[in-house]
Amino acid sequence: MRDIFRGFGAVFFKEALHIRRDAGTLFFSLTMPLMQMFLLGFGVDTNIRRVPTVMYNADGRRESRELIDRFVNSDTFSILRYAQSDGEMNDLIVAGKARVGIKIPVDYSDRLLHQMSAQVLVLIDGSDSSIAATAINVSNAIGLDESLRRALKDRDFMAVEMRPKMLFNPDSRSPNFFLPGLTAIMLLNVTTFLTAFSIVREKERGTLEQLFVTPVRPFGLLLGKLLPYLCVGFFELCLILTFMRFIFRVPIHGSLILLAILSLPYLFAALSLGILISSKAASQAEAMQLAFLPILPSVFFSGYIFPRETIPAIFRPLSYMIPATYFINITRGVILRGATLRHLWADGLALCAIGTLLLVIAARRFQNKVISA
Amino acid sequence: MSEAMPNVPQAQNSSDNGGSELAISADHLVRNFGNFTAVGDVSFQVKRGEIFGFLGPNGSGKTTVIKMLTGLLPLTGGSAMVQGLDVRTHPEEVRERIGYMSQKFSLYDDLTVAENLQFYGRVYSLSPDQLKKRMNEIIELNGLGPYMDRQAAKLSGGWKQRLALGCAMLHEPKLLFLDEPTAGIDPVARRQLWDLLFELSGHGITFFVTTHYMDEAERCSHVAYIYYGKLIADGTPNSLRELPEINPPGTMRIEISTPEVTRALRFARQIPNIRSATIFGQSIHALVDDHLDLEGVRERLLKEGIAVAEIRPLAPSLEDVFVELTYKHQELQEASRA
Numbered sequence: 075m076r077d078i079f080r081g082f083g084a085v086f087f088k089e090a091l092h093i094r095r096d097a098g099t100l101f102f103s104l105t106m107p108l109m110q111m112f113l114l115g116f117g118v119d120t121n122i123r124r125v126p127t128v129m130y131n132a133d134g135r136r137e138s139r140e141l142i143d144r145f146v147n148s149d150t151f152s153i154l155r156y157a158q159s160d161g162e163m164n165d166l167i168v169a170g171k172a173r174v175g176i177k178i179p180v181d182y183s184d185r186l187l188h189q190m191s192a193q194v195l196v197l198i199d200g201s202d203s204s205i206a207a208t209a210i211n212v213s214n215a216i217g218l219d220e221s222l223r224r225a226l227k228d229r230d231f232m233a234v235e236m237r238p239k240m241l242f243n244p245d246s247r248s249p250n251f252f253l254p255g256l257t258a259i260m261l262l263n264v265t266t267f268l269t270a271f272s273i274v275r276e277k278e279r280g281t282l283e284q285l286f287v288t289p290v291r292p293f294g295l296l297l298g299k300l301l302p303y304l305c306v307g308f309f310e311l312c313l314i315l316t317f318m319r320f321i322f323r324v325p326i327h328g329s330l331i332l333l334a335i336l337s338l339p340y341l342f343a344a345l346s347l348g349i350l351i352s353s354k355a356a357s358q359a360e361a362m363q364l365a366f367l368p369i370l371p372s373v374f375f376s377g378y379i380f381p382r383e384t385i386p387a388i389f390r391p392l393s394y395m396i397p398a399t400y401f402i403n404i405t406r407g408v409i410l411r412g413a414t415l416r417h418l419w420a421d422g423l424a425l426c427a428i429g430t431l432l433l434v435i436a437a438r439r440f441q442n443k444v445i446s447a
Numbered sequence: 448m449s450e451a452m453p454n455v456p457q458a459q460n461s462s463d464n465g466g467s468e469l470a471i472s473a474d475h476l477v478r479n480f481g482n483f484t485a486v487g488d489v490s491f492q493v494k495r496g497e498i499f500g501f502l503g504p505n506g507s508g509k510t511t512v513i514k515m516l517t518g519l520l521p522l523t524g525g526s527a528m529v530q531g532l533d534v535r536t537h538p539e540e541v542r543e544r545i546g547y548m549s550q551k552f553s554l555y556d557d558l559t560v561a562e563n564l565q566f567y568g569r570v571y572s573l574s575p576d577q578l579k580k581r582m583n584e585i586i587e588l589n590g591l592g593p594y595m596d597r598q599a600a601k602l603s604g605g606w607k608q609r610l611a612l613g614c615a616m617l618h619e620p621k622l623l624f625l626d627e628p629t630a631g632i633d634p635v636a637r638r639q640l641w642d643l644l645f646e647l648s649g650h651g652i653t654f655f656v657t658t659h660y661m662d663e664a665e666r667c668s669h670v671a672y673i674y675y676g677k678l679i680a681d682g683t684p685n686s687l688r689e690l691p692e693i694n695p696p697g698t699m700r701i702e703i704s705t706p707e708v709t710r711a712l713r714f715a716r717q718i719p720n721i722r723s724a725t726i727f728g729q730s731i732h733a734l735v736d737d738h739l740d741l742e743g744v745r746e747r748l749l750k751e752g753i754a755v756a757e758i759r760p761l762a763p764s765l766e767d768v769f770v771e772l773t774y775k776h777q778e779l780q781e782a783s784r785a
Contacts, residue, residue, distance in 0.1 A: 279553060288567070
């Protein structure tokens with residue numbers, strides 16, 4: 075047993091020396107994610123507010139002005155300009171200055187006064203689906219509310235009233251939603267790149283070839299490479315969590331220790347991925363390109379930005395192969411929902427399985443490479 | 448170099464290699480890559496304590512043979528015993544017993560000399576005491592002492608090579624593979640390396656050295672020449688020089704020293720009984736019929752206004768040997784193709 079890990083200690087110790095020697099790279103790779111965190115934490119707000127709107131009020135009487143007030147008070151729409159014609163309204167939308175155009179027809183007040191149905195045209199720029207969805211929902215709600223108000227005139231209560239209560243993120247703060255997911259992406263970044271580079275560098279220098287002529291065994295070599303970067307990744311996680319808690323004030327509802335323990339299989343999977351990449355890449359430039367490959371799927375298919383429920387069925391299996399999928403569930407679970415091991419053990423197991431699989435494939439590739447180079 | 452060398456193992460009293468006289472025994476080695484035959488039916492034997500020079504043009508299969516002998520490449524055919532072990536069945540054990548230095552010296556640039564040595568010490572599972580002892584011995588041998596805390600990147604080529612050699616022999620292997628150890632280093636470092644190799648070889652260590660330098664080949668106790676996958680020469684430098692193919696009956700080699708080598712060559716080639724001639728610095732080396740009148744040659748050249756300082760018989764150099772054998776091999780191949 076000891077034999078298949080031969081050389082582990084030697085490689086581990088040497089790798090730690092490399093990391094210490096190259097403090098610049100270490101510093102850079104530790105601070106880059108923090109900068110991304112600042113950008114996303116302060117700069118991105120997923121709540122759609124103040125959508126620029128062009129208003130064409132062809133009626134102009136009291137009823138129409140009341141309706142406009144309702145739009146403005148919703149905080150979803152912000153009136154950019156009052157247009158004087160259909161053409162002007164259209165132009166502003168086509169030019170991208172306004173996302174929504176609202177036209178109140180000439181006979182709006184008349185029809186209401188005569189107990190007839192009045193129609194309001196709401197033009198929505200569909201080029202951004204999340205803005206469009208919000209604009210549709212909110213304008214429908216305003217229409218419904220206005221109709222109800224008019225129908226209920228003399229009664230003062232509603233028959234059914236919904237009382238939605240938002241759990242876990244009551245103020246729907248964007249950092250609370252974004253940062254736990256970002257943690258997974260940032261860790262993936264750092265760890266995959268660092269391991270991939272550390273091995274490809276040895277390929278370029280010829281030291282890898284040298285190692286293969288020594289009694290060092292592939293698993294000893296790979297684990298020796300992996301473990302120091304696991305420590306770096308873990309340190310990075312602690313940094314990120316500290317910033318998240320104290321700068322961005324994201325409350326951590328669950329157990330930090332559980333999060334720390336469950337981060338280990340994730341880091342293991344990410345590092346194994348880096349090793350697999352290095353088994354393919356011949357140069358650092360190639361490794362760089364390959365290391366970028368897993369990032370986009372990890373952003374888009376893991377539930378980090380788009381809910382996984384919206385992923386088409388054929389891509390669903392892909393999302394299960396991405397380590398970030400499980401770790402995002404773990405970070406959001408522990409940080410926001412206060413989940414415990416009872417809720418998350420399956421994610422942890424899945425990560426262990428993916429990591430082991432990747433490492434075994436990588437070790438085999440290395441063994442074959444030696445033999446066929 | 449110091450006289451006392453307690454560090455270097457004595458080949459005679461080593462018991463872990465089955466007592467065989469041979470460090471390497473390669474038997475009909477074949478290695479194919481797809482349809483391409485990189486090494487075709489190569490056999491040779493290296494005795495303990497020999498400095499075995501392995502020569503051949505780039506891409507002729509030198510490195511492939513090294514990889515096969517070190518267990519990195521499986522053999523397509525044939526067999527190889529290294530230090531008494533079959534590389535096909537015991538590659539791990541073979542790697543414990545050999546040292547390898549690649550042409551790139553393959554050091555960790557950002558680590559110091561001491562750290563590089565310590566790393567290989569751990570790789571070969573030396574105990575801290577053994578490691579310390581071996582490091583002292585190696586420092587004594589190669590003079591790296593003053594540079595122990597210097598980063599490998601900041602060493603000159605010659606020192607890098609000494610460090611790489613130190614790393615490769617830290618675990619006291621009795622067989623060392625050196626793949627072009629002198630490529631790109633200065634002549635002084637080159638000379639010093641060879642002095643070191645002779646010294647170590649005197650203590651029973653076997654060296655398998657690839658090189659492009661003919662003068663290095665001359666220093667080896669045993670030379671082989673591989674030409675596109677085929678071994679076309681194998682023997683001591685002297686036995687190769689005496690091969691009948693190199694010295695066809697009724698011929699001899701002469702050296703004509705003259706200040707005007709280029710013009711002299713032109714006329715020399717017109718003289719009947721001079722079979723071939725080529726320039727070597729300030730002289731011409733020629734293969735001639737042994738009844739050639741040397742005074743006649745001198746007079747002939749003098750008639751053209753070329754002063755000849757000296758004409759004397761010459762033993763063939765290894766380069767002559769390899770050139771001659773390569774021609775012979777090519778002729779044979781063309782004949783078999785036709």
